[in-house]
Amino acid sequence: MPSNRNISQPGGKVNTLILGAGITGLSCAYHLGKDYLVLEKESKAGGLCRSVKTGGFTFDYSGHLLHLHSDYAKKFIFSFLGKNIVKIERNSRIYSKEVLTRYPFQANLYGLPPDVIQECISGLLEAKRSAKKTEAVSRHVNRHGTFRDWVLKTFGRGFAKHFFFPYNTKLWTVSPERLTTDWINIFIPQPDVKDVIDGAFREQDKTFGYNASFYYPEKGGIQALIDSLSGKISNIRMNSPVTSINLKERFAITGDRKIYFKHLVSTIPLPELLGIIENLPEKVRSAGKMLSWNSVDCVNVGVKMKNLKEGIHWIYYPEKTFPFYRTGFYHNFTRYSVPSGTGSMYVETAYQPGSKPEKNMLLNKTLSGLVKSRVIDKKDKVIESQVLSIPYAYVIYDKNRSKALETINAFLKNSHIRSIGRYGAWKYSYIEESILDAKAAAENILKQ
Numbered sequence: 001m002p003s004n005r006n007i008s009q010p011g012g013k014v015n016t017l018i019l020g021a022g023i024t025g026l027s028c029a030y031h032l033g034k035d036y037l038v039l040e041k042e043s044k045a046g047g048l049c050r051s052v053k054t055g056g057f058t059f060d061y062s063g064h065l066l067h068l069h070s071d072y073a074k075k076f077i078f079s080f081l082g083k084n085i086v087k088i089e090r091n092s093r094i095y096s097k098e099v100l101t102r103y104p105f106q107a108n109l110y111g112l113p114p115d116v117i118q119e120c121i122s123g124l125l126e127a128k129r130s131a132k133k134t135e136a137v138s139r140h141v142n143r144h145g146t147f148r149d150w151v152l153k154t155f156g157r158g159f160a161k162h163f164f165f166p167y168n169t170k171l172w173t174v175s176p177e178r179l180t181t182d183w184i185n186i187f188i189p190q191p192d193v194k195d196v197i198d199g200a201f202r203e204q205d206k207t208f209g210y211n212a213s214f215y216y217p218e219k220g221g222i223q224a225l226i227d228s229l230s231g232k233i234s235n236i237r238m239n240s241p242v243t244s245i246n247l248k249e250r251f252a253i254t255g256d257r258k259i260y261f262k263h264l265v266s267t268i269p270l271p272e273l274l275g276i277i278e279n280l281p282e283k284v285r286s287a288g289k290m291l292s293w294n295s296v297d298c299v300n301v302g303v304k305m306k307n308l309k310e311g312i313h314w315i316y317y318p319e320k321t322f323p324f325y326r327t328g329f330y331h332n333f334t335r336y337s338v339p340s341g342t343g344s345m346y347v348e349t350a351y352q353p354g355s356k357p358e359k360n361m362l363l364n365k366t367l368s369g370l371v372k373s374r375v376i377d378k379k380d381k382v383i384e385s386q387v388l389s390i391p392y393a394y395v396i397y398d399k400n401r402s403k404a405l406e407t408i409n410a411f412l413k414n415s416h417i418r419s420i421g422r423y424g425a426w427k428y429s430y431i432e433e434s435i436l437d438a439k440a441a442a443e444n445i446l447k448q
């Protein structure tokens with residue numbers, strides 16, 4: 001239970017108090033322009049958009065690439081990065097059955113063993129036939145169905161077996177039956193049958209998905225964006241975790257200070273926010289307990305290597321033999337991320353909160369998986385390695401999520417708290433959406 005005993009210092013009064021200096025908190029402050037205070041618990045701004053520089057390598061908390069669709073977000077990012085930005089045409093792959101195929105799996109079976117291709121295509125045709133019979137439209141997302149049922153209806157048994165089920169079980173750390181379909185819209189490309197068949201016979205040059213091209217800072221990792229943006233934010237306090245919020249008197253506590261606010265914008269993970277609100281109604285507390293998420297350990301590796309996997313940006317790993325679900329190559333985003341003659345990569349392993357893998361075991365399994373999939377060679381010299389932990393990584397879209405959010409959001413609205421961003425709004429979203437959600441929240445406050 002949060003408590004405000006031993007608070008000796010009056011901390012002052014602000015119009016808008018912003019919790020968290022990740023991209024969402026910073027964007028909110030920027031769009032407010034004045035009369036705000038940002039409180040950040042860490043010593044450095046950026047949240048998941050921080051980068052770490054070590055031994056000549058620049059690592060992110062797994063590659064944070066800029067997928068930009070709105071003109072406003074592009075203008076916003078370009079204004080902060082200036083010339084320090086590169087546009088990249090995506091070249092991503094899937095490693096399974098000892099071959100690298102193009103992304104997405106469902107449009108690029110070419111190169112896989114014939115029995116896998118046969119199972120996928122015949123499963124797809126069977127699914128289409130039964131969809132016609134039941135008059136279900138495969139493109140239609142059935143909001144009440146499970147992800148498992150949707151995959152079987154949309155892609156059929158073969159694709160489910162060889163990619164969707166094992167990959168998504170590894171990524172989300174829960175079974176496909178537990179997931180809903182509320183998150184899939186932009187994240188899973190749905191090619192036509194013709195594209196699937198074309199991609200089974202030859203290498204497709206057609207691209208699919210929301211991230212066919214992306215941007216990245218040429219120098220300094222994703223932190224370059226944060227450094228430039230936070231230079232415009234005047235009122236920000238680091239090393240200032242907020243430990244309690246009193247909604248009756250509208251103040252927050254950080255250290256030994258009370259800070260009174262009119263508007264509160266929170267970008268910290270929703271379960272953390274609910275945990276620091278004094279006298280939280282029991283109904284809301286119970287709803288908070290229904291939220292699920294996973295955690296990710298990002299292993300960053302710098303290697304002296306000959307085969308740099310030139311041109312490939314990231315690889316998905318559906319197979320169980322690999323503990324990680326994805327690896328990406330910083331040196332193929334920009335050569336400035338590594339010293340010459342070296343390559344660097346991030347390798348992402350997901351787990352349920354509380355089941356954090358032991359560090360040395362994770363490092364060993366990661367390196368042996370990279371060797372096994374021929375990303376690095378046994379003889380390559382690993383010169384940097386580190387594990388960056390992301391305790392809140394993916395919000396789990398199970399059947400409890402939307403019900404719990406109804407109760408929580410009604411309470412937050414009533415209490416005039418804006419909880420925004422990937423973890424504040426409790427959703428699967430990316431940097432662009434964070435920037436835009438924060439802009440909308442700021443504009444809303446300015447109107448009042």
Ligand SMILES: Cc1cc2nc3c(=O)[nH]c(=O)nc-3n(C[C@H](O)[C@H](O)[C@H](O)COP(=O)(O)OP(=O)(O)OC[C@H]3O[C@@H](n4cnc5c(N)ncnc54)[C@H](O)[C@@H]3O)c2cc1C
Pocket residue numbers: 019020021022023024025039040041042045046047048049061062063064065066067240241242243267268269272296348390392393394420421422423424429430431432434
């Ligand atoms: C593995 C992974 C890969 C991703 N890759 C991409 C990508 O390539 N491209 C992309 O666009 N998006 C990507 N994302 C999503 C992206 O990271 C998020 O959308 C975005 O960074 C969220 O920013 P935020 O500010 O909302 O949250 P955060 O970055 O989590 O910021 C919240 C801030 O609040 C602070 N905080 C927490 N508690 C307190 C407290 N009590 N008091 C004060 N401060 C507190 C934290 O320290 C943090 O700085 C990825 C996410 C993950 C997990």
